[in-house]
Amino acid sequence: MTLRLLGILGRVWLAxxxxxxxxxxxxxxxxxxxxSPFYQLPFEFSTRWYADLARNDxxxxxxxxxxxxxxxxxxxxxxxxTAASVALFRYQFRGKQLLQALLFxxxxxxxxxxxxxxxxxxxxIGIGRGTPAVIIGxxxxxLPYVIxxxxxxxxxxxxxxxxxxxxxxxxxxxxxxxxxxxxxLPGIIAGALFAFAVSFDQFVVSYFLSEPGDSTLPVLIYTAxxxxxxxEINAISTIIIAISMALVLIAARYSRFGGEN
Amino acid sequence: MSGTxxxxxxxxxxxxxxxxxxxxxxxxxxxxxxxxxxxxASEMPGGxxxxxxxxxxxREVFASPTYxxxxxxxxxxxxxxxxxxxxxxxxxxxxxxxxxxxxxxxxLFLLVILPFWSNSLVRIFSWAIVLRGNGVLELGLEAVLxxxxxxxxxxxxxxxxxxxxxxxxxxVILTSYLAxxxxxxxxxxxxxxxxxSPLTILRRLLIPLSASGLIAGAVLVxxxxxGSFMEPRILGGRVGTYYGTVIEDQFVAVYNWPLGAxxxxxxLAVVLVILGLAAPALRRGAA
Numbered sequence: 437m438t439l440r441l442l443g444i445l446g447r448v449w450l451a452x453x454x455x456x457x458x459x460x461x462x463x464x465x466x467x468x469x470x471x472s473p474f475y476q477l478p479f480e481f482s483t484r485w486y487a488d489l490a491r492n493d494x495x496x497x498x499x500x501x502x503x504x505x506x507x508x509x510x511x512x513x514x515x516x517x518t519a520a521s522v523a524l525f526r527y528q529f530r531g532k533q534l535l536q537a538l539l540f541x542x543x544x545x546x547x548x549x550x551x552x553x554x555x556x557x558x559x560x561i562g563i564g565r566g567t568p569a570v571i572i573g574x575x576x577x578x579l580p581y582v583i584x585x586x587x588x589x590x591x592x593x594x595x596x597x598x599x600x601x602x603x604x605x606x607x608x609x610x611x612x613x614x615x616x617x618x619x620x621l622p623g624i625i626a627g628a629l630f631a632f633a634v635s636f637d638q639f640v641v642s643y644f645l646s647e648p649g650d651s652t653l654p655v656l657i658y659t660a661x662x663x664x665x666x667x668e669i670n671a672i673s674t675i676i677i678a679i680s681m682a683l684v685l686i687a688a689r690y691s692r693f694g695g696e697n
Numbered sequence: 698m699s700g701t702x703x704x705x706x707x708x709x710x711x712x713x714x715x716x717x718x719x720x721x722x723x724x725x726x727x728x729x730x731x732x733x734x735x736x737x738a739s740e741m742p743g744g745x746x747x748x749x750x751x752x753x754x755x756r757e758v759f760a761s762p763t764y765x766x767x768x769x770x771x772x773x774x775x776x777x778x779x780x781x782x783x784x785x786x787x788x789x790x791x792x793x794x795x796x797x798x799x800x801x802x803x804x805l806f807l808l809v810i811l812p813f814w815s816n817s818l819v820r821i822f823s824w825a826i827v828l829r830g831n832g833v834l835e836l837g838l839e840a841v842l843x844x845x846x847x848x849x850x851x852x853x854x855x856x857x858x859x860x861x862x863x864x865x866x867x868x869v870i871l872t873s874y875l876a877x878x879x880x881x882x883x884x885x886x887x888x889x890x891x892x893x894s895p896l897t898i899l900r901r902l903l904i905p906l907s908a909s910g911l912i913a914g915a916v917l918v919x920x921x922x923x924g925s926f927m928e929p930r931i932l933g934g935r936v937g938t939y940y941g942t943v944i945e946d947q948f949v950a951v952y953n954w955p956l957g958a959x960x961x962x963x964x965l966a967v968v969l970v971i972l973g974l975a976a977p978a979l980r981r982g983a984a
Contacts, residue, residue, distance in 0.1 A: 442796075442895055443796050446788065446791065446796050447797075449788055449789060449792065450789050450792050450793065450805065450809075453786075453789050453809070453866070454805075454808060454809070456866075457809070457812050458812075459827070460820065460827045460863070461812070463827050464822070467826055467833075475826060475829070475832065475833075512720075515716075516716045517717060520713060520716075523710050523714045524714070527702060527706065527710045529702060529710065535718065538718070538721065538726075539721075541726075541729075544968075544972060545968065546921050546923065546925075547924075548925075548926060548945070548961070548964070549729075549732075549961045549964060549968075550725060550728070550729075552944065552948050553725075553732040553958075553961065556732050557727055557731040558728075572720075572723065572724050575720055575724065576721055576723075576724030576725050579720065608709070636816075637814075637816040639816075639818045639927060640927065644948060654816060654819075657818060657822065658818060658927065658931075661825065661931055662931070673816075673819040673822055673823070676816050676819055677816060677820075680814060680815045680816055681811055681812075685807075685811070
């Protein structure tokens with residue numbers, strides 16, 4: 437009896453949490469379709485803010501820049517991360533645990549610290565601020581995610597498959613290309629999507645590393661919010677959140693991350 | 698196959714590993730070292746003014762009460778948000794892991810952790826729209842309640858806490874869920890058949906066995922919040938000055954980078970102490 441009651445209470449609790457998590461996002465999305473520039477109610481449907489968005493060069497430039505940066509980050513982080521995962525899986529060597537532990541600082545240290553440290557360092561070696569600096573930073577933040585995701589997939593790989601291929605006369609690169617990589621491909625795809633999400637959503641590090649006139653989309657949004665926000669910012673925010681949620685749903689299909697083990 | 702690699706293997710190992718780790722060195726480890734160095738500089742090295750090594754930046758951090766008061770304020774904020782996240786998130790994870798079954802559990806779990814991967818800045822911004830004076834929350838409550846209500850939540854510590862709980866709750870649910878899922882249902886059945894009440898099962902079985910997950914979740918919430926600046930800026934307005942916002946100011950407004958570096962390093966020390974204290978539990982959780 438008490439158990440059933442607890443079960444019902446638990447489900448109510450879960451429902452309340454889902455409301456808490458999604459309600460503000462829904463409100464923001466709804467307000468991006470509201471005609472009033474001051475978020476006035478009653479609600480009056482309008483696509484005016486999306487039309488304005490299409491004419492706002494600053495936001496469009498920042499969006500394109502963010503997508504290009506995320507694309508570059510994805511390619512670089514996925515390639516380097518996959519290579520490192522293969523090596524960490526295939527070889528036993530001294531210092532391996534240290535190398536695995538070194539993946540944690542980029543995730544565990546607050547971005548405020550890594551971001552400001554990168555700013556100081558890039559300035560002192562002459563890279564300075566700007567898109568290259570942002571990409572260097574984003575790749576470093578995305579690498580651990582790629583390595584962890586690919587390694588998770590890799591752990592279900594049977595090394596005797598490689599031995600069998602080698603016994604049949606395949607060279608080591610052929611083994612990698614024809615046996616190992618196809619097996620871990622779902623992990624690589626998931627890692628790539630996570631890398632894209634990490635870069636596309638990254639605010640703190642981009643904030644310190646991007647040139648004032650050359651900012652990424654989240655940095656532009658932050659500046660706009662602090663100046664007093666407009667429904668145009670709602671509209672672009674709604675688009676961003678729709679894109680990143682869609683990406684993660686796709687990534688979850690490719691990895692065990694969201695599902696049952 | 699321990700330790701003895703042929704030369705060819707060693708070369709392949711280096712080819713595969715070095716690009717990733719060189720990148721991490723240039724983008725993470727060298728910058729952190731550079732920041733440690735600059736935190737002891739009197740001026741930003743490389744500029745026009747002469748500089749020398751000094752302890753002045755650290756002296757300023759520890760001599761003036763401002764920074765330590767703000768650090769304390771940030772630690773209190775992080776503790777508050779962490780406790781709320783644990784109190785709210787653990788029951789939710791428990792329901793997901795032990796009460797709901799089958800496909801609906803998978804779907805609900807994904808739904809709970811989905812916001813965790815979406816843009817945190819945008820989610821904080823969405824709270825600004827909900828909480829603002831005459832905003833949706835106030836109008837909604839006014840429509841339901843018979844009396845006039847002025848919440849005035851925007852630009853208060855309460856608003857900052859709500860926004861941060863919203864941002865970090867999924868971490869706690871994720872880690873608690875993974876820990877709870879690893880507990881064998883037979884243990885719970887056994888306890889129940891021997892007459893343990895739900896409260897006893899929770900206190901003597903579920904919480905101790907999922908402690909590593911709870912601690913991991915707490916650390917994942919606590920650490921970034923001590924250094925948060927965007928959330929307090931947007932939702933806290935004038936009361937939103939915290940240790941993180943002061944560091945932000947040194948780099949984007951005041952341009953006292955050496956002082957900012959010293960402040961960042963004090964923060965890093967705090968973070969490392971917390972991670973060090975939690976390390977045994979975290980390692981148990983990973984194993």
